[in-house]
Amino acid sequence: MSSPLNIPGASVAQLTAVKELQQDLTLTTAHLKAIVDGFMTSMDEGLEKDGCNLAMIPSYVKTRPTGDETGTYLALDLGGTNLRVCEVTLEGQSQFSIVQQKFTIPQDVKHSNARVFFDWIADCVSVFLTDHGKEPTASQGEVPLGFTFSFAVAQTSINRGTLIMWNKGFTVEGVVGRDVVLLLQDALRRKHLRVSVSALVNDTVGALMTSAYQHPSSLMGVIFGTGTNAAYYEKAGRIPKWIKSADGARDVADVDEMVINMEWGGFDNHKEVLPVTMFDNCVDRETQNPNKQVFEKMISGLYLGEVTRKVLLQLVDRRLLFRGLSSTELNEPYSFNTAYMSTIVADESADLEEVRYTLESVLLLPETTLTDRALVKAVCYMLGLRAARLSAAALASVLSVRLDLLRQDKITIGIDGSMYEFYPNFEKFLREALVEIMGTELANNVYTTLSKDGSGVGAAIVAMVADKQRKQAADHVHA
Incomplete structure (x- = not known):
């Protein structure tokens, strides 16, 4: 050569x-x-x-995954053109499997208002759960979801963050300065979905979590x-x-x-x-x-x-x-x-x-x-x-x-x-x-x-870590 x-x-x-x-x-x-x-x-x-x-x-991710955790978690990955909904099953021994579906974000949704925008996301979650027969039953309780939101956010806890500004061609009204986790959670509630938004995730944090689980x-x-x-x-x-x-x-x-x-x-x-x-x-x-x-x-x-x-x-x-x-x-x-x-x-x-x-x-x-x-x-x-x-x-x-x-x-x-x-x-x-x-x-x-896939698998693992941290905090309070 x-x-x-x-x-x-x-x-x-x-x-x-x-x-x-x-x-x-x-x-x-x-x-x-x-x-x-x-x-x-x-x-x-x-x-x-x-x-x-x-x-x-x-x-606000304060613990490391061990690779032994098991459970089923959802992830939402909102990018510039697509919304991806994933279900990640952590199988322990650093193994996981993933089922996912992509939805193209319509132009009118990109230029709508907060209610229309987050209702559209909740609809996609509903379609995914129905199509894949994954709807959680009352006995299962709420499924934790990790939300990868690829826009500038001021994060104040593992599941709280306000939008600083839109880019990538989005101009959804009524979101800047508001908590995107609460807006999504409200939309999921309106659809009666048993899903709890437990983590707001940056894709690099997700990449670290995917790596750390393995x-x-x-x-x-x-x-x-x-x-x-x-x-x-x-x-x-x-x-x-x-x-x-x-x-x-x-x-x-x-x-x-x-x-x-x-x-x-x-x-x-x-x-x-x-x-x-x-x-x-x-x-x-x-x-x-x-x-x-x-x-x-x-x-x-x-x-x-x-x-x-x-x-x-x-x-x-x-x-x-x-x-x-x-x-x-x-x-x-x-x-x-x-x-x-x-x-x-x-x-x-x-x-x-x-x-x-x-x-x-x-x-x-x-x-x-x-x-x-x-x-x-x-x-x-x-x-x-x-x-x-x-x-x-x-x-x-x-x-x-x-x-x-x-x-x-x-x-x-x-x-x-x-x-x-x-x-x-x-x-x-x-x-x-x-x-x-x-x-x-x-x-x-x-x-x-x-x-x-830090934004999919990684976001689900952050949702798991968030769940773990919440339980530890609750135990700490009751101790």
Whole structure:
């Protein structure tokens, strides 16, 4: 296999351009360690108070699943286009099974009011329970449900949270500033469904729970996909803003750990530590949220293809690529899908035929040369490598905060998302960088595993944990 930076037939000008790019996109070990230091400082700030780059949101999940729990739980996953209703059966011995159904959210429902919107969700739950013969009987009592609500919520307990704002094309009236759990519970009651909304769940917290049910040593749930985020178990004593709250003041003596939803896509929005290039700045400036989610824009699937497209167009403008010619398709923002990068980087054929197909048949560029194709592959390779190394720095930051666990034993990180699952060598590059930052001995204690469906299975497990926490609290009161 030839080096991805080997460009046959390249001119001096082309080789110089690649070298310059390489300098801009290469992250040395020292730079990675500086990013880790910056990350750890930001984590402490976010745990101290609200309004920081890292939101560090308490999830109110205060216990770990053991993998031995059994029972049947429901999960609702409300995304941008679909509502998914799931029934998850926890079978013990870290095993579970899932039955699920998807419902497309009608446009008129997305622009309706609170009552119409939540009644529609309750109808979907009713249809699911009827279709699958799962309606709980009076003797069974209420089935606990975990609600993954992928919008900005101010959470105040494991089953309380008010909507801060809508996005993803939703404009449902009468929901902002109100508790989405109560609105859903009221709608379920109107349909006479024996379902109790016991947990409001962020999908990364769910990814951590799915991983923790299967691997009790799990410390983190991470998403490296279209977007990126992470949740992890933090020591309760290190969360001043929770300790100062009513919930914290009551529980701090009895709680060892709590899961924190980091919202780490917002790291370094001031661009002080991250190696931001002109291409990153260009992409950032043209988004709907400039100077926000800066870290996410450097590593996630939604933006990586667009950063690549900006680099390619600059090479075209300098007449170093495609003889200075572009195409209507390549000129279109976000036309260079991150999935194309995966295909291009994986192409090991002598003539780079897959790269040719992507450029000529998909992006409709005029006839390309082998040098063109190799140059495009080199750009994709460098940006993918940078994304994986930046991702490793983020992981290392959390691991460094929990060295108490890492030094004792192996730690599991449950990871979901297309970048981790499908991007060629992403995991390999990530692990190599982890070794550079933390040293072989500590890095070898870190086990990464694919943890899929945090928003379904994970939400059901959070509902189980919430149920467990409520029973423990009741026992505590009666003791």
